[in-house]
Amino acid sequence: xAKGAIVxxxxxxxxxxxxxxxxxxMADNGPVRGTMVxxxxxxxxxxxxxxxxxxxxKEAGAENAYFPLFIPESYLSLEAEHVEGFSxxxxxxxxxxxxxxxxxxxxxxxxxxxINSFFAKWIQSHxxxxxxxxxxxxxxxxxxxxxxxxxxxxxxxxxxxxxxxTEAEARAYALLILRDVYLSTMVDVAALPVxxxxxxxxxRFAGAIRTWTCEGLMGDGKALQMGTSHELGQNFSRAFxxxxxxxEGGLEHVWQTSWGVSTRLIGALVMGHGDDFGLRLPPALxxxxxxxxxxxEEPEVRAAAEGLVAELRAAGHRVRLDDRTETSFxxxxxxxxxxxxxxxxxxxxxxxxxxxxxxxxxHLRHKQTFARTAVRQEVDGIxxxxxxxxxxxxxxxxxxxxVDVRTLEEAVExxxxxLARIRLGALGADGEDRLADKALSVRCLxxxxxxxxxxxxxxxxxxxxxxxSY
RNA sequence: CGGGCUGUAGCGCAGCUUGGCAGCGCGCCUGCUUUGGGAGCAGGAGGUCCCGGGUUCAAAUCCCGGCAGCCCGACCA
Numbered sequence: 001x002a003k004g005a006i007v008x009x010x011x012x013x014x015x016x017x018x019x020x021x022x023x024x025x026m027a028d029n030g031p032v033r034g035t036m037v038x039x040x041x042x043x044x045x046x047x048x049x050x051x052x053x054x055x056x057x058k059e060a061g062a063e064n065a066y067f068p069l070f071i072p073e074s075y076l077s078l079e080a081e082h083v084e085g086f087s088x089x090x091x092x093x094x095x096x097x098x099x100x101x102x103x104x105x106x107x108x109x110x111x112x113x114x115i116n117s118f119f120a121k122w123i124q125s126h127x128x129x130x131x132x133x134x135x136x137x138x139x140x141x142x143x144x145x146x147x148x149x150x151x152x153x154x155x156x157x158x159x160x161x162x163x164x165x166t167e168a169e170a171r172a173y174a175l176l177i178l179r180d181v182y183l184s185t186m187v188d189v190a191a192l193p194v195x196x197x198x199x200x201x202x203x204r205f206a207g208a209i210r211t212w213t214c215e216g217l218m219g220d221g222k223a224l225q226m227g228t229s230h231e232l233g234q235n236f237s238r239a240f241x242x243x244x245x246x247x248e249g250g251l252e253h254v255w256q257t258s259w260g261v262s263t264r265l266i267g268a269l270v271m272g273h274g275d276d277f278g279l280r281l282p283p284a285l286x287x288x289x290x291x292x293x294x295x296x297e298e299p300e301v302r303a304a305a306e307g308l309v310a311e312l313r314a315a316g317h318r319v320r321l322d323d324r325t326e327t328s329f330x331x332x333x334x335x336x337x338x339x340x341x342x343x344x345x346x347x348x349x350x351x352x353x354x355x356x357x358x359x360x361x362x363h364l365r366h367k368q369t370f371a372r373t374a375v376r377q378e379v380d381g382i383x384x385x386x387x388x389x390x391x392x393x394x395x396x397x398x399x400x401x402x403v404d405v406r407t408l409e410e411a412v413e414x415x416x417x418x419l420a421r422i423r424l425g426a427l428g429a430d431g432e433d434r435l436a437d438k439a440l441s442v443r444c445l446x447x448x449x450x451x452x453x454x455x456x457x458x459x460x461x462x463x464x465x466x467x468x469s470y
Numbered sequence: 471c472g473g474g475c476u477g478u479a480g481c482g483c484a485g486c487u488u489g490g491c492a493g494c495g496c497g498c499c500u501g502c503u504u505u506g507g508g509a510g511c512a513g514g515a516g517g518u519c520c521c522g523g524g525u526u527c528a529a530a531u532c533c534c535g536g537c538a539g540c541c542c543g544a545c546c547a
Contacts (some may be wrong), residue, residue: 007510033539065533088546144546202547296505330507337507348506358506
């Protein structure tokens with residue numbers, strides 16, 4: 001290992017992950033165990049993700065709102081499975097204003113309960129439906145084994161909550177979010193291939209009747225749940241009394257959905273695209289897409305570099321000038337590489353004398369000299385290619401680490417290094433227990449062709465995607 | 471909850487066995503020389519040695535008590 005370099009992924013993947021997050025200045029551990037300080041580079045990625053998600057959420061018709069951080073403890077217990085699922089990880093506030101509270105309040109682990117208590121108030125008629133609400137917020141789930149971005153006690157996310165007149169409409173909306181918001185953002189923006197499917201009852205969200213999921217495969221062969229969209233049926237509408245008068249004058253309970261993705265996606269980006277030199281960002285999520293790096297402080301170099309910055313900015317790229325020539329060239333190159341900036345433009349006297357500059361493409365670590373006048377066009381071209389190439393590389397990795405099997409034993413074998421696909425029925429009644437003994441789980445269920453289950457499909461006939469997971 | 475390990479500069483660590491000036495690497499600051507893949511030289515700053523008590527002329531070091539963190543197991547999902 002070269003001086004100051006990070007550990008290789010092959011040698012120690014968890015340590016590699018920690019080092020990338022630290023050295024790329026994405027996040028630090030907070031003072032309270034399990035908490036996280038998101039630094040500008042990490043937060044910049046989040047802001048870009050947020051913007052992409054928010055636009056799609058609004059296109060899907062949902063509106064943003066904000067509900068309180070504190071929830072009366074009693075609300076949680078209104079839905080039996082929900083409270084059972086969340087009580088082990090709740091943070092509970094027992095004192096306020098120096099006095100013991102009459103009723104403790106919990107810090108939201110998710111907002112189903114508060115939001116639904118208001119849905120009950122707002123929804124009277126079928127004309128009030130559908131009600132489509134999203135909120136951007138922090139949530140708290142006390143974690144014993146935290147890892148930055150992947151599992152922290154507090155994290156940032158988006159949670160959508162909707163109410164519909166019919167089960168079919170709720171289901172269609174949960175799937176709309178899954179495909180047009182989550183799948184689209186993960187694949188087209190983050191360049192991360194994901195499997196979609198639904199969870200087994202064992203893995204399902206506490207309180208849902210069906211949980212749809214996007215599952216990614218990380219560089220160490222472990223799966224990561226990257227986003228979920230739940231059909232809640234009438235579980236919460238019955239618990240909270242959310243009723244509406246239908247067109248015939250009858251009183252019905254609404255059908256609901258909820259869905260969320262979090263800052264965990266940043267962890268997915270690191271583990272899905274990173275290499276032994278650090279992070280590799282798709283341009284769409286790079287806070288800085290192009291770094292123009294001055295090799296030396298000379299008037300000609302500065303003039304050329306500043307000219308390129310202006311030109312590339314005008315072309316619509318997020319560009320930053322690195323003129324910290326008091327720091328060595330090598331050091332600065334490595335720093336930008338760690339941060340995953342897609343393109344570096346290296347401007348130095350030697351090239352410049354011949355009217356050239358050097359372009360370095362991060363994801364390929366490819367270096368080439370171009371005429372200064374060709375830079376804009378070359379950068380445009382590289383920027384258009386990076387995302388698709390990262391996506392193709394990750395998809396090839398997943399294909400190479402996915403295998404179809406027929407028995408649980410084979411699934412255990414294959415699941416050790418990647419994903420195993422097996423008919424759920426072939427796992428047997430205690431299949432999930434036996435997988436759990438080997439630290440494996442069913443990540444999702446899909447049709448043999450990878451498609452989503454249709455109404456009427458029997459889970460036993462669907463393909464269970466089995467793997468280790470985060 | 472059980473077992474093991476660790477707390478020393480911003481980070482990583484040595485020193486503890488055998489008590490005797492608080493150390494090393496990286497990072498940081500200043501100056502000069504450098505700058506095309508983690509620069510060199512010189513100078514400098516930075517400490518509640520986890521906390522409390524004890525033994526001793528003298529404690530980072532030995533003894534007692536406590537706290538925190540990490541790993542493994544159990545539990546949970």
